[in-house]
Amino acid sequence: MSLPTTPVSLPESLPERDHTVVWHPFTQMQTAPLPIPIVRGDGSVLHAADGTTYLDMISSWWVNLHGHAHPAIARRLAEQAHTLEHVIFAGFTHQPAVELAERLLTILPDKQAKVFYSDNGSTAVEVALKMAFQYWYNRNQPRRKVIALTDAYHGDTFGAMAVGGRSAFSAPFAPFLFDVDYLPTPVAGQEEETLALARQLFTSDVAAFIVEPLVQGSGGMIMYEPALLDELFRLAREQGILLIADEVMTGFGRTGKLFASHYLTEKADLMCLSKGLTGGTMALGVTTCTQAIYDAFLSDDRMKTLFHGHSFTANPLACSVALASMDLLLADETQQAIQRISANHSRFAETIAGHPRVSSIRQRGTLLAFDLNVGEQTSYFNHIRDHAYQFLLDRGVLMRPLGNVLYLMPPYCTTDEQLAYVHEQIMALLNSL
């Protein structure tokens, strides 16, 4: 006699459970492979559940500055969580928000005078646009036009999408986006064209000119020179146009200076920050503006108020973590690491310069990018992207090519040995193409 066997259903794995209930960002859920479960982070290394490790060469979507699970940041977060996790930010304030605003204003370009908190890069851009439009509205000189650069990326909410370069990503929403005029990005060879069109488009009915200074991230790590942006800013200013510097990606040392704006003589009126703001630990956005913009909202008339806010505005946990990250960022050790990584990138750039599969090598500080030259047009949907992503992932390197653009954006704690390993894998990829 044998006992009846009960059918045993194997417990589902975490990726399978994920697939049942989660919808991932920028992911075609029908064809995407199951996501990789990460159980721990340590410096530039991500540890997967099966013991595999990955070198995080894109700083986990451009947010991480000092490495994963940094003890100093974790400590500040825990302390703050035991003290005050959150409080309404209308009618109330708290130490971390005030101190962070004070300290941000000391490291930002001089003209920035006030700090407005929100939750992420897209909201930081939304707030900047609303400040710009309402600035003109409050002064009874309504201006409606916005100028942006082609291939710009400013986020995924509607206002941010509207000022981004129009692409396949925004196509379903095109009818709902407000009109924006675009200038070609002033890359080498295109400068005169951009300046000529700027002279036409910058008129006295333009409210704002928004740019990612010096490096257009999502557009494909497109880089251009400070002198050109200074010239564009001067032309815009002649017409009183408000200048918005979206430093969501370029801020906090990525370009070799604390902000890309520090390469410029002309300074923006509004700045957008997020991503590296908290060292990549918590979601937080900041929009800063000049005194003149702030003053345009001061009135006995309540209708001149900036009616904008989010439930988690100036979340104390996020602000504390941003302060901890700023301590680390300003430390000599980190500033030296930024210079070390920049120099390391320059050497690697020389090494690959002659490779037949490499073109358009470009660098600004800790950002290094080049095109994979496989005789196809640059496009996100280019299959070379999937091949390169998988090839490097299989070798323990997390990079996420933008179409055929391969780039490195390592956390500042990444060692030369780790970079050398990454370089070997990139060489192997290049030689396999």
Ligand SMILES: *Cc1c(COP(=O)(O)O)cnc(C)c1O
């Ligand atoms: C990522 C990014 C944004 C959007 O930030 P989110 O936090 O993803 O909303 C805006 N501007 C630039 C330049 C960015 O790189």
